[in-house]
Amino acid sequence: MVAMCFQLTLYCWFGNEVTLKAAELPLCIWQSEWIEADNDFKKSMILTMMRAKKPLYLTVGNFAPLTLSTFIVIIKGSYSFFTVIKSTGE
Template sequence: MVVVPPFSVEFFWDSSYFTCMFIQIFFYCWYGHNVTSKSQDIGRAVYMSNFYVSDLKTRKALIIFMERSKRPLILRCGFFTVSLATLTSILRSSYSYMAMLQQLYKE
């Protein structure tokens, strides 16, 4: 996109490809972030319920469940955590690479 003339057919195809790739990565990171934030709310929801009025077996199971839910569920893709922070780091790196390539093509 840096070296093709603006408003050309190739520029249109490159920008549409870039938009599609960005939307795919955005959805993965958005839903990964939502899974992590919702998994943190599960333990609090169980604690706020009336678990103490249930029978002993259920109370023990819910206490174990609350202890296990202290660690949030984190989605990973390879060695990357899928979250909005990952999306911003991808965008920063992409912009840095694009700026570097633009400088190389100008010279």
């Protein structure tokens, strides 16, 4: 049970890190040395910044994003299910 919970934690943690780092991408592009770059790079930079406005999520089979909030929802639901089963078994 602990190993399963740890594995789920790792997936959700790193999925959340990917989401956070992808959100920082437009700022990192803007802080690059783009003023001295050629026009092709500037066009690519603008296009990439426009695409990066949409959040990037790793998902579980197009069902739910792998974030820490998803992990907490899973843990809360599992605990609720466990308590219902335990109370009906007594």
